[in-house]
Structure formats: structure tokens, C-alpha cells
Amino acid sequence: MGLDTKRPDTPHEQRSVRADTLEQIEPSYGAEFVPRPFSLTPAELGGLPAILAGEPTPVRAWVRYPAIARHVRGLALAWTPRAVYVEWEDEGTHRAWVWAPAVERAAPSQTPPAAPPRPSVDMLSVRAAAPLVELVKAHLARSGAEFGTSTARPAGPFGVVVFGSIEHHPVRLEFSADPATNTCVVQLFDLTAKQVLVERVAAPTFKEAIEAYAWAEAIDALTLSGEPDHEHPEP
Template sequence: MASGTGRASSSNPHQTVRADSLVQVEPDHGGEFVVRPYSLTPPELGGLPAALAGEPKHVLAWVRYPAIARHVHGLALAWTPRAVYVEWEDAGIHRAWVWAPAVERAAAKQSPPQPAPPRPSVDMVSVRDTKPLVELINAHLTQSGSEFVTAMAQPAGPFGAVVFGSIEGHSVRLEFSTDPATNTCSLNLFGMTARRVLAERVTAPTFPEAIEAFPWAAAMDALDATTSE
């Protein structure tokens, strides 16, 4: 580990201090008994000088506790040929000397992923909701002299509703549906006589936007064409 972290040399000088001057550091637990990790003693450090890291190195280190060893992600602050002075965070800042073979280089610790922003809730549609939607549709149809006349409406699964009616005497079905997975709303117009869709389904963030984007003129042309089939 010492060579891996850039031990002091003529080509890569580091400030040095006595290793035993870098003492163990533990969080203040206010008198509460907390099991402390072991740090190497001055005799184990051998009176060697420690090279101070110009920039702390990210490391993984095995730290001994009285009954267990823990693998921690921390920073190498200093090192000797036989030991590394490691800092890590666990309910506060810890610093301790561990044997060099128990330490290895590591990538910078990544911050925990930020929670995704809440997705806007999609418009849900019920039978009651279809009345104002049909009024919006008729506002578009009146531009071509047409009108949708409602006969009945009924639910279509948990996320949709269907309105049966007629346009210029032709039986049609308006299909409203939502997709919670994509937060989108869909509109479809189905010709009951020809038994086919009259225009490509339109999907948008809201039903008013889907109604605005729907190709009503093309759908009316397709509906008129069904009378000659």
C-alpha cells in the first residue's frame, strides 16, 4: 500500500512526521459506551516516519474491532512502509493506524443516488369525466359542421372509458384511456359500421392536448368513406 499511495521518494517528496504523533481519533459520544476500533500501537509503528498525503487517497481498509473486522471505505492520510493512517466516517469521523496489507486503493466513494423527482400524476378518466371531453371534441367537430351525439358511456377497465354515439348518423365509439406507466392519455375514434379506427390513435400528456392534436378532418373523411364501402 505504501508504494501504491505514493511513498516519499526523491521524485515524489512528501512531508513526513513521526508516525506515533498521528493518534487515534474517535467521535465524541457524550460518555456513552461505544466499541472502539483498534489502532496500531507506537511499538507496532516502529518509530518510523510517516509520509503525509498531499491529497488523501481513497482506500478500502480492514479495521479491527474487539470481536469483528469491518471493511470500510475511507481516506489514506499518511503511511509508512508497514502501516496506513486511515480516516473513515461512521456516525462521526474515525482515524486509526492499520497494517498496510489490510489497505487497498479504491475509487472515490460515490454519493448515494438522489431520489427521482415525483412524476406528475396522469389524468384519470371516468364515465363522469367523458362529458366535458365530448364537449371539447364537439368544439372541433363544429368547425366542419359535424357533432358527436352521445348514446351511452361505460368504463373500459381501470384506466379508461368508452363513449358510444354517432356522428352524422354513423355509429362511432370514442375511446379514452390512460397509461400510468408513461403518464400519458390516449384518444381513439372507432367506426362501428366499418369496424375500424377512423384515424391513428393520439397520445398526449393530457386529454385536452390529445383532443387538440387529433386529426378530426381526416377522421371525418374516413367516416364519410365508410358510407360508400
């Protein structure tokens, strides 16, 4: 980035702290599942001291997300010879460490444009789907059923399938997001009968889709589909 720590742009006295004490900050999204940007780890920061900006410096920075990179306008709050601690606004305040070559100065007169509305749905990872599975388990428990998880796999950038069983019946739990319609979809598939147990439910969020799904009806359909298959088919 080329921030000169020996000749600052402002007369303010510059202070330094350990870089790894400046932690990543993310807005709270409540129950909504939103991919978080990556911030450099303490090992990557290398235990170096970070110079705190006397006044935040306007910058443009490339910030990495799980599957994409975003070019954001923000402020450099601190820096080391190899990294910059950047703050930017996007549905709340973010702060993260990024590599110095990914950051460049922006003219102070350039007012950062308003961030475009964030889509209601975003990419879904296996890790992000874990809390959704727990929510499904809670709904099934209300009907006296238990979902045993076997394995989870990505189904493209906007979906995850979770293989498991309900009362020894092998099933596939499917989560998918449709960015074209900004909807989240949930459905349960019977691997023995090779059929969807209950029609899928689409909603603005996965939480709403899970709450609206007819789990009791799905369990009844699973029971009527035949004897459980104790040898689970390969996913």
C-alpha cells in the first residue's frame, strides 16, 4: 500500500500496538446466515507491531470472501509492513486485516458510494449449513423423531445436501438457495423409496423455510414408505 510510517500525512502522533490485538469485527446478522470475509491470522501477521493511524486513511481494498473477492472503499485504521487493518461499511461495520498489496490509497474527496443492497440469499457452505441441520433436528424432535447425520456435501455454490437417517430410514436433507428469486429451499428425500417425502418449501430465509416445512407429515410419509433399510446406500 505504501503507507509511509516515518513521514505520516498528518501531524498526529502515531502509536503502535501488536497487530494481532486488532481483531476482526463483523456486524450481527441475527439468525441469518451470511458469509464472512477472511481476515489474516495472527501467524500471517507475524507478531509485528501495527502503526495506528492518527486519522483514518481513505483506501480501496480487495477483501476475500469464501468464494469471491470484493473491492471495497473504506478506511485504513492501522498497518504493518505487510498488512493493513481496513474498515468498511456494508450492512454494518466490518474490520479485517488484508495483505498490503491488496490496498491502495483513495482520494479523500472521494465519498464512498452507498453499498448496494445485499441479496437476501448468498452462497451456502457445508460449515454454514451445520446450524440449519441443528434447527431441523429440533423440529423433528418435536414429532418424536431423530435425525442422525452421516455426511454433508456441497451441491454447487448455493446448496448443501446432508445424508443421514430418521429411525433407520436413509434420507437426504437438501438446502438450496435461488439467487434469481432470493428464496431459500428445504426438502427431505427418501433414499429408499427414491422420492421427495413432502413438497419442498421456499421462503426468504432458511429459518423460515425450515419452520414452514411439514416435518410431521414427512415422518408419516417415511413410515408408510416401507421397512427401514439398515444398509444405508452410498451417498
